Amino acid sequence: MPASEPVRTASRRTKSTIRAALLLANIAVAGVFIHQSLALSSAPVASTGGAQDRTLGAADGAVGQGVTVFDDEVPAVVNLDPALLSALRTAAKVAAGDGVVFYVNSGWRSPAYQEHLLRQAVSRYGSAEEAARWVxxxxxxxxxxxxxxDIGRSDATAWLSTYGAAYGLCQIYDNEPWHYELRPEAVEHGCPPRYPDPTHDPRMQR
Incomplete structure (x- = not known):
């Protein structure tokens, strides 16, 4: 073996070791970023109510990923009106036969959490008038x-738009296809006409 061969072999091994170390380092960094992203997505938010400042989380109605209408440990679900929750679960059992799951994007909310969402909407849309169309x-x-x-995923809202009235579950606003409320009379008479958005709903004028 020429004298230079061990040097080239050692050099190749060193480069392979460095590449492996860099790969592991990149994987570790990616893992940290993924972990931080997941943590941020489910992290509680801080209210900004002066002396009433506190952390808002699941107890106020915040919902994490993967929550369904059958999750009895989630306040946003179990604090729903019992009649609404019963209708949702009855419909969800039937929808499951079609491969559809009723995920929950939002359900019951505390007043503090609702106020937090409203402030966010004002900031996002630029005015209280525009925010009122959504929150x-x-x-x-x-x-x-x-x-x-608020029901998650388009297959569930599509299922409810077709079959929801049979369970008294109705979409209320044209601009919010995910927002459902209980209208028992819909079982016999169909869902009532929808409002273009919440600003046309007389209940919002109080």
Missing amino acids: ATPETSPHVSGQAI
Whole structure:
């Protein structure tokens, strides 16, 4: 073997070792970023109510990923109006036969959490008037009273738009296909006409 061969072999081994170390380092860094992203997605938020400042989380109605209408440990679900929750679960059992799951994006909310969402909407849309098309006040929101749910994923909202009335579950606003409330009369008469958005709903004018 030429004298230079061990040097080239050692050099190749060193480069392979460095590449492996860099790969492991990149994997570790990616793992940290993924972990941080997941933590941020489910992290509680801080209210900004002066002396009333506190952390808002699941107890106020915040919902993590993968929550369904059958999750009895989630306040956003179990604090819904019992009649609404019963109708949702009855419909969800039938929908499951079609491979559809009723995920919950939002359900019951505390007044503090509703106020937090409203402030976010004002910041996002630039005015209280525009925000009102998407988020109600704590005093008028059917989420705070437990009488509304936001259903996740398009297959579930599509299923409900077709079959929901048979269970008294109705879409209320044209601009929110995920927002459902209980209208028992819909079982016999169909869902009532939808409002273009919440600002046309007389309940929001209080």
